[in-house]
Amino acid sequence: TPQSEKPSTGTTPNPGNALPPATAGGPRMNATFVTLARNSDIWEIAESIRHVEDRFNRKFNYDWVFLNDDDFSDEFKKLTSSLVSGKTKYGKIPKEHWSFPEWIDQDKAAKVREEMKEKKIIYGDSISYRHMCRYESGFFFRHPLMMDYEWYWRVEPSVKLFCDIEYDTFKYMADNKKKYSFTLSLYEYVETIPTLWDTVKNFTATYPQHVVKGNSLKWISEDDGKTYNHCHFWSNFEIGNLNWLRSDAYIDYFTSLDHAGGFFYERWGDAPVHSIAAALMLKKDEIHFFNDIAYYHVPFTHCPTGEQYRLDHKCSCNPKDNFDWNGYSCTARFYEVNEMEKPEGYEKEH
Ligand code: GDP
Numbered sequence: 593t594p595q596s597e598k599p600s601t602g603t604t605p606n607p608g609n610a611l612p613p614a615t616a617g618g619p620r621m622n623a624t625f626v627t628l629a630r631n632s633d634i635w636e637i638a639e640s641i642r643h644v645e646d647r648f649n650r651k652f653n654y655d656w657v658f659l660n661d662d663d664f665s666d667e668f669k670k671l672t673s674s675l676v677s678g679k680t681k682y683g684k685i686p687k688e689h690w691s692f693p694e695w696i697d698q699d700k701a702a703k704v705r706e707e708m709k710e711k712k713i714i715y716g717d718s719i720s721y722r723h724m725c726r727y728e729s730g731f732f733f734r735h736p737l738m739m740d741y742e743w744y745w746r747v748e749p750s751v752k753l754f755c756d757i758e759y760d761t762f763k764y765m766a767d768n769k770k771k772y773s774f775t776l777s778l779y780e781y782v783e784t785i786p787t788l789w790d791t792v793k794n795f796t797a798t799y800p801q802h803v804v805k806g807n808s809l810k811w812i813s814e815d816d817g818k819t820y821n822h823c824h825f826w827s828n829f830e831i832g833n834l835n836w837l838r839s840d841a842y843i844d845y846f847t848s849l850d851h852a853g854g855f856f857y858e859r860w861g862d863a864p865v866h867s868i869a870a871a872l873m874l875k876k877d878e879i880h881f882f883n884d885i886a887y888y889h890v891p892f893t894h895c896p897t898g899e900q901y902r903l904d905h906k907c908s909c910n911p912k913d914n915f916d917w918n919g920y921s922c923t924a925r926f927y928e929v930n931e932m933e934k935p936e937g938y939e940k941e942h
Pocket residue numbers: 627628629630633659660661662720721724747748749828
């Protein structure tokens with residue numbers, strides 16, 4: 593119905609019944625947004641939800657699962673459920689998934705936190721950050737609320753989307769046999785993962801069957817696996833397949849890493865943990881770079897290369913802020929390893 597047929601009353605220029613219909617009538621994927629958050633993240637996550645809803649989800653109405661190691665407050669639930677156009681669900685993380693496993697030596701872990709504090713390593717002295725990284729690495733996808741779904745899109749507080757997304761990104765993943773995706777990639781701080789690669793090599797020696805042919809080893813290693821080059825996908829944004837994370841291969845991988853203790857004796861991030869798994873245990877073409885999803889998480893921006901795309905999708909990011917072709921990004925290497933042609937206009941953004 594053209595809007596002109598419903599004249600405004602003056603006092604309520606856009607009354608509820610004059611809003612455009614939700615366009616989620618078509619078939620949808622078995623997918624959800626997922627956010628790990630504290631109650632104190634309420635206003636920062638509210639901002640993120642508005643971005644995701646305005647640019648994407650108001651057209652699709654996907655569900656949103658919120659997870660927390662504490663009980664969510666009524667205020668948190670009331671606000672976020674008012675902002676999300678799909679169903680909202682709130683889960684508490686079981687204690688076993690957010691505490692020190694019994695094989696961890698508490699004194700050793702405490703000493704490491706002290707040392708990292710002196711070296712001023714980011715989050716180096718934090719216990720909760722370590723539980724968070726371990727949870728995102730090995731448990732969020734098996735939370736009872738997540739078991740209903742096959743696909744997830746991770747959203748963190750204070751992220752932004754700068755362009756309209758006009759298609760179902762979950763369906764894109766499924767139709768194109770993608771299992772994992774990213775918008776930004778970079779090099780990890782060496783100090784947070786000194787023994788991660790050796791631990792991964794122990795895992796692949798024990799479980800050679802989990803390493804697939806045609807993987808992206810070249811993206812994460814310059815010497816055929818001897819050393820790790822620290823490239824990783826930035827995991828604060830992820831669209832991925834939950835069944836892959838629940839597979840024997842991934843669970844064996846996480847369990848090996850978890851027993852090695854580096855989540856507590858070092859400060860392994862879920863980003864390198866997910867990325868190495870994707871690079872070794874997925875085929876190259878199962879990993880997707882979403883050039884068209886314009887994304888910000890402090891301090892980096894992914895602004896799509898290609899002016900016409902930005903104009904057509906009402907993008908509000910400054911292409912000068914795009915991190916992709918910067919020396920600290922691993923995205924150019926991703927293009928090279930996958931023999932993909934770089935998007936038109938990339939040279940201008942160096
Ligand atoms: P950064 O992006 O690495 O700087 O880390 P963030 O502070 O954004 O934390 C990553 C994610 O975990 C965000 O979604 C946070 O809301 C969440 N998070 C971090 N620490 C905690 C915590 O102690 N409890 C809960 N429930 N969520 C947390």
